[in-house]
Amino acid sequence: MDEIVLEHHFDLADRAQDEFPLLPFRVGPGVGRLHISYEVSRVLTADKAGWEVGNIVDIGLFDPRGTAFPGGRGFRGWSGTARRTFTVGLDEATPGYLPGPIPPGTWHVLLGLYQLAPEGCDVRITIRLEPASSGRTQGIAPPTLPCPFDPVPLSPGPRWFRGDLHCHSHHSDATAPLSDLVAAARAQGLDFLAVTEHNTVSHLPRLRAIARTAPPSGRASVPAPSVPLLIPGVELSTYHGHANLWPVTDWFDFRIWRDDQMRAVREMARKRGVLFSVNHPKDDGPPWAFGELFEPDCIEVWGAPWFISNYQALAVWDQLLRGGRRVTAVGGSDKHQAPFTGELGWYEVGTPTTWVWAEALSIPAIVEGLRAGRAFISEGPEGPRVELTAGAGGRQVMMGDPLLVAADEPVRLTCRVWGGAGCILRLVSARRVLKVEVSGEEFMQEWEVEIEDDLYFRPEVIDPPEEPLEEEPAALMARALGNPVYIKRDA
Numbered sequence: 001m002d003e004i005v006l007e008h009h010f011d012l013a014d015r016a017q018d019e020f021p022l023l024p025f026r027v028g029p030g031v032g033r034l035h036i037s038y039e040v041s042r043v044l045t046a047d048k049a050g051w052e053v054g055n056i057v058d059i060g061l062f063d064p065r066g067t068a069f070p071g072g073r074g075f076r077g078w079s080g081t082a083r084r085t086f087t088v089g090l091d092e093a094t095p096g097y098l099p100g101p102i103p104p105g106t107w108h109v110l111l112g113l114y115q116l117a118p119e120g121c122d123v124r125i126t127i128r129l130e131p132a133s134s135g136r137t138q139g140i141a142p143p144t145l146p147c148p149f150d151p152v153p154l155s156p157g158p159r160w161f162r163g164d165l166h167c168h169s170h171h172s173d174a175t176a177p178l179s180d181l182v183a184a185a186r187a188q189g190l191d192f193l194a195v196t197e198h199n200t201v202s203h204l205p206r207l208r209a210i211a212r213t214a215p216p217s218g219r220a221s222v223p224a225p226s227v228p229l230l231i232p233g234v235e236l237s238t239y240h241g242h243a244n245l246w247p248v249t250d251w252f253d254f255r256i257w258r259d260d261q262m263r264a265v266r267e268m269a270r271k272r273g274v275l276f277s278v279n280h281p282k283d284d285g286p287p288w289a290f291g292e293l294f295e296p297d298c299i300e301v302w303g304a305p306w307f308i309s310n311y312q313a314l315a316v317w318d319q320l321l322r323g324g325r326r327v328t329a330v331g332g333s334d335k336h337q338a339p340f341t342g343e344l345g346w347y348e349v350g351t352p353t354t355w356v357w358a359e360a361l362s363i364p365a366i367v368e369g370l371r372a373g374r375a376f377i378s379e380g381p382e383g384p385r386v387e388l389t390a391g392a393g394g395r396q397v398m399m400g401d402p403l404l405v406a407a408d409e410p411v412r413l414t415c416r417v418w419g420g421a422g423c424i425l426r427l428v429s430a431r432r433v434l435k436v437e438v439s440g441e442e443f444m445q446e447w448e449v450e451i452e453d454d455l456y457f458r459p460e461v462i463d464p465p466e467e468p469l470e471e472e473p474a475a476l477m478a479r480a481l482g483n484p485v486y487i488k489r490d491a
Contacts, residue, residue: 004127006109010057011120015113019239020255022067022108025127029104032132033089036061036109041122046081046173049114055121056081058112060199061088061097064105070253070264076100078199078254080112080237082173090132095171096200098144102132110255114239146249147204147232149211153360154229155191161356161366162381163192163228164349166235166244166279166300166332171206172198174336178206181337181349185228188350188381192366196233196244196332199254204232229361235279236265241288242279244300244332245269247363259291266294275367277330279303282312293320298370302331302352302377302481311473314481321456321484322430328370328400329458329483330354331377350381357398373400376459376482383419383480388427388459390414390485399459402486410448411487413457417443420461423479427457456484 006023014021027034036059044054060078067074076088077097086094093099109125155161168174169181178195185193197203211230233246238256243266245252252269256262269276277298281288285303293299299320301313320327331352357374358365369375376386376399389398391412392405405411413434417425420438425445427434436445438461459482467475 001131002129004129006125006127007123009120009122010111010113010116012116012118014120015116019113019257021111021113022062023111023125024106024108027064027102027104027107027129030132031102031104031129033087033130034061034102034107035085035087035128035130036125037085038109038123038125039084042117044115046114053117054115055117056114057121057123058114059083059086059125060110060112061086062108062110064103064107067108067110069255069261070268071251072253074108075251077202078110080173080198081114089130093202095169095177096197096202098202100144112239144205145201145251147201147208148249149208149230149232149247149363151362151364153362153365155361157358157360157365159357160385161191161229161358161361161369162350162353162378163190163194163231163356163366164333164335165194165231165233165246165277165330165354166196166303167193167335167337167349168197168235169195169203169337171200171203172235172336174338176337176339178203178210180340181335182210182227182230183342184335184337184340184344185349186226187340187342187344188348190228190350190353190381191361192229192231192356193349194231194233194244194246194332196235196246198235198237201232201234201248201251204249207232229363229366231363231366238262241281241290242286243296244277244279244298245274246277247367248274262290262294275370279332280313280334281316282309284309285313288316296327298328298330300332301329302478304332304334305347305351306379306478309474310478311476314476314478315473318428321458324454326373326486328373328375329377329481330370330375331481351379353378353381355385373483374398375400376480378480379478384423384461385418386415386420386425386459386461386480386482388413388415388457388482388485390457390487397485399483399485402488404488404490405451406490409451411451413447413449413485415445415459417461417480420479422464423461424464426460426462428460429455429457431455451487451489454486454488456486458482458484
């Protein structure tokens with residue numbers, strides 16, 4: 001078995017110029033599998049980033065079909081720092097990587113210079129070339145992408161569907177396979193699950209295979225599908241912020257460290273009809289450090305349990321709303337699934353749960369519900385639930401919708417809460433906050449308001465704060481958050 005060794009030293013100047021360097025190597029004809037391992041000097045694990053001095057270097061792979069940004073066609077996988085060794089072969093590959101032909105030509109190891117020590121970093125990569133079995137073809141052919149998913153509904157609507165928009169399996173840096181992730185989602189009673197691996201799409205073929213075990217019911221009287229609706233996604237995990245994309249059928253380039261690069265990938269998502277959602281813009285996110293948000297379709301205002309600094313992400317979203325932007329608030333557990341034993345803990349997929357009003361339980365319908373802002377977030381699959389409508393002159397709209405009113409026309413706001421007894425219901429806008437105590441498990445409150453200018457109202461169900469929220473925003477403990485109704489005053 002032939003062996004290639006690549007050695008390189010990187011310093012801080014190298015990182016400033018290119019955070020994702022490529023190291024070329026040649027593969028001759030007749031190779032059926034690559035075995036790749038790497039070593040890093042003064043190595044740290046990714047969770048030590050920013051806390052300790054040392055080196056964190058990620059790894060991935062391109063084949064000879066190309067590496068050009070954005071969207072190098074030769075992408076074969078990415079494992080970050082989750083693995084020190086991986087294999088790519090004709091019929092199988094390490095999770096995170098795509099199996100397929102091993103064409104002769106120039107391949108590239110992709111490195112991600114996440115963090116470097118002041119003295120720099122030495123990287124040593126060992127590549128072993130395993131011969132192919134006799135008779136196997138080696139022509140250049142794409143691996144199993146693109147990978148389209150069935151648009152047929154699993155269940156009819158319209159109604160509220162509950163799910164999770166952000167989670168991971170062993171195809172990125174979790175330890176459990178997709179089957180365990182799906183089993184946990186089913187145990188939680190979720191209707192849909194978006195699987196968003198870090199920077200790779202190796203999960204798509206397996207996810208599609210699992211999805212095909214859940215035939216559509218077609219009628220409300222038929223039992224629920226055996227698995228949730230599985231939405232293919234990816235988390236663009238850069239060193240300056242993360243973003244979810246759903247639904248995806250192919251790879252999106254994550255080699256991004258400048259605003260113009262992110263803008264190019266965001267535009268590519270727009271052209272493909274893919275939603276772009278800024279993830280966890282908060283201190284423990286990691287935060288969003290690009291110069292702008294690039295007109296996101298959604299923003300993850302609730303990532304993992306609420307107490308993990310989500311009040312900061314809520315403030316980012318609220319600032320967008322105050323500036324006249326319409327961006328859908330979503331939640332995501334960011335669960336990195338461990339082997340599922342059948343027992344649910346306090347933090348699982350669905351913590352929090354995003355509820356979407358959709359015409360059916362299908363990928364297109366859920367995506368369109370999110371795009372329209374017809375969504376709310378609860379701390380878990382059992383709620384609390386919150387719904388807000390606005391009406392005037394016989395017209396009524398729900399969360400996410402605009403309502404056009406005459407200059408002297410009052411607006412009736414109706415908010416319903418289920419499972420929030422003892423909480424505080426607040427309707428938040430740019431210039432006022434309406435609030436009332438939730439006095440029962442099924443609760444309704446109406447307000448009539450005069451509209452002087454364009455504004456929005458968004459509902460939130462919170463625990464009674466221990467400190468004034470004006471003085472201590474972190475005292476806000478949300479149980480449920482809803483998207484706004486947008487009221488526009490007719491000139």
